Amino acid sequence: MSQCWARGGYVPAPAPFLRELRTLCDRHGILLVVDEVQTGFGRTGKFFAFEHAGIVPDIMVIAKGLGSGMPISGIASHADLMAHWKAGTHGGTYGGGNALAAAAAAATIDVIREEGLVDNAAAMGQRLVQGLRDLQAEYPVIGDVRGLGLMIGVEFMQGGQAAPEVAARVQKACLQRNLLLLTCGTYGNVIRWIPPLVVTAAQIDEALGVFNEALAAA
Amino acid sequence: MSNPVDLLSPVWTHLTQVQPVRGEGIYLYDAEGTRYTDFTSGIGVTNTGHCHPRVVQAIQAQAGELIFGQMNIVVSPAAIRLAEKLNEVTPAPIDRFFFSNSGAEAVEASVKLAHGNPSPQHRRISGQFSWSHTSGHGHDDLKVHVPVRLPTTARWDLRHAVSLRVLLWLE
Numbered sequence: 386m387s388q389c390w391a392r393g394g395y396v397p398a399p400a401p402f403l404r405e406l407r408t409l410c411d412r413h414g415i416l417l418v419v420d421e422v423q424t425g426f427g428r429t430g431k432f433f434a435f436e437h438a439g440i441v442p443d444i445m446v447i448a449k450g451l452g453s454g455m456p457i458s459g460i461a462s463h464a465d466l467m468a469h470w471k472a473g474t475h476g477g478t479y480g481g482g483n484a485l486a487a488a489a490a491a492a493t494i495d496v497i498r499e500e501g502l503v504d505n506a507a508a509m510g511q512r513l514v515q516g517l518r519d520l521q522a523e524y525p526v527i528g529d530v531r532g533l534g535l536m537i538g539v540e541f542m543q544g545g546q547a548a549p550e551v552a553a554r555v556q557k558a559c560l561q562r563n564l565l566l567l568t569c570g571t572y573g574n575v576i577r578w579i580p581p582l583v584v585t586a587a588q589i590d591e592a593l594g595v596f597n598e599a600l601a602a603a
Numbered sequence: 604m605s606n607p608v609d610l611l612s613p614v615w616t617h618l619t620q621v622q623p624v625r626g627e628g629i630y631l632y633d634a635e636g637t638r639y640t641d642f643t644s645g646i647g648v649t650n651t652g653h654c655h656p657r658v659v660q661a662i663q664a665q666a667g668e669l670i671f672g673q674m675n676i677v678v679s680p681a682a683i684r685l686a687e688k689l690n691e692v693t694p695a696p697i698d699r700f701f702f703s704n705s706g707a708e709a710v711e712a713s714v715k716l717a718h719g720n721p722s723p724q725h726r727r728i729s730g731q732f733s734w735s736h737t738s739g740h741g742h743d744d745l746k747v748h749v750p751v752r753l754p755t756t757a758r759w760d761l762r763h764a765v766s767l768r769v770l771l772w773l774e
Contacts, residue, residue, distance in 0.1 A: 391647075416717045422706040423647040432692050441694045444713045448706035450650035453658045458709035459702040460716060461689060467699035467716070475715050481674040481702035484665050487681035492661035494688040496651045536647075560619055563639045565631075567618065567646065580642040581629050583652040588629055592642060 387420040388434040394570030395531060395538030395577055397429075403438035416443040416466070422458070423536070426450030427497050427582050430507030430534030437533065453493045457486035502582040509584050510534040516593040517578075524600050526551050528574075537578040538569065547572035551603065558599035564592055618643070626653025674702075 388403065390396040410417045419442040424434035428450060431437055435445070443466060448458030459480075481487070497503060514530060517539055521527040528542035541548040541555070552574045559566050569577045580592070621639055623631035629652060631639045644650060651658055665681060672679035686700040701716075703709050 418713050418717055420710070422709070426650050428647065428650060436694075441697065444716060445693070445697065446706070446709045446713050447689075448709050449646070449648045452648075453651045453655060454645065454648055454653075455662070456704045457702060458705050459689075459700055460709055460713045461693050461697050461700050462716060463696040464699050465696075467701075470716050470719060474719065475701075475712060476675060477703060477708065478673065479671075479704050480708070481682040482672050482679050483704070484669050484672055484679060484681035485662050486704075487679065487685045487702070488661040488665035489658050491681070491685045491688045492658045493651050493655075494685075494692060496655055496657050498692070502650065563637065565618065565621075565639055565641050565643050567643045578642055579644045579647050581644050581652040582650045583655070584629050588640070592640060595640075 386418065387424075388437075389424050389429065389533055389536055391423050391536075391569060391577075392571075394540065394572075394575040395536060397434075397531065397533050398438075400438035403435065403440050407438075407440040410443075418442060418444040418446065420446050422446055422448040423450075423579075424533070426493065427503040427506050428534055428536050428579070430503065430510055432497070432503050434533065451493065452486050452490045455483070455486035455489040457483065457490050497582070500583070505584075506534040506582045509580075509582075509586065509589055510537065512586060512589050513537055513578060513593070516589065517596075520593070520597055520600060523597075526600075532578075535578065535580055535582060535584070538575040539578070540570070541574045541576070547574040549573035552576055554603035555596075555599050558602045559595060562595045562599060564595045564599075628652040628655075 386398070386406070388398045390398070407417055409415070417440075419435050421433050421435070425445075425447050426432070426449075428434070429437065433445065435442055444460055444462045446458075446460055451457055451459070510533070513535070514532070514537060517527070517530045517537065521530055526541055526543055526548060528540035530537065530539055532538050541552040543551060547570070549568075549570075549572055552568050552570075556566055556568055556576055567577050567579070569575050580588070619639075621631065622633055623639070624634050625632045626641070626649075629641055631641050631653065633639070641649070641653065669681070672681065674682065682702055685702070689700050690698055701712055703712055
């Protein structure tokens, strides 16, 4: 399961829900598979998003931030479960064999740990959310501001309805000012903020300034 | 054909027409030196920023030693080193790692591992469902669909249903 539903508009799964899900899975002998593809490697202000709920999955799925751009992904599980995976029943030509991708991933983990990027993601995420909430007070078209760490969604609403056209105009105004931002959400009305975890306070503030200009222009 | 960009398949959407030639931290630069602030991280990929010097150095050093060590032919030392690193950042009891190339492949691997698990306390979901994966539609995440064709002959109890819902709540 996905712990911060990206496609749906950056909707984090509540920690009590995840804990209860873990309990239910344990009670009924169900494996809990968590998707850490986008949420992993510091993105949410924890190394992995499931740490927010204090649970441990049976299988975790990793990709994206793992390789800093090199194509590498994987799954992690415990020895007992992996022991049941019969040798030769799964694999691929490149998986595990691409030494450049593996070296990049190992260096990525070192960088995240030694440069404190998980803590930086948490701190910069707080700063970004605060800045966005300040803008929300000025621009009623901003609905919800939500997310975890540096995985933040800004929802656009008008008259109680999703306003994807406003999100698109604001996004375009940002692009015209050389600030690249994506949208997401079931209704396409959410602008998502996923800067690199090395982002500084000054860079967050500068981007918020551009966003403010874009909101005024759109 | 006048514009070589037209050689690229039209299946890709492009947020911008920017052609970056260099990346550094949160910034991308085109050939004219125009700077773009990348708050997409290439859809959540460049967590360490573009071209982090230590990542670049690791790739350059590895490229001079060994680029490819196919896993079914040899045991890749680079993969072992990565597994050691991952073992340090994942919680107990997680201590086994399988590698692939994309999010879609990793989700497929997770479904196959869960599906093939014969442990009596973890009942098999079903021997009869099928899945496929596709990457996303360009503008969105590399997302994975795990459509399940429900076998008409199988008996489905609540346990099966919950298992499938958990698996299906993937991006």
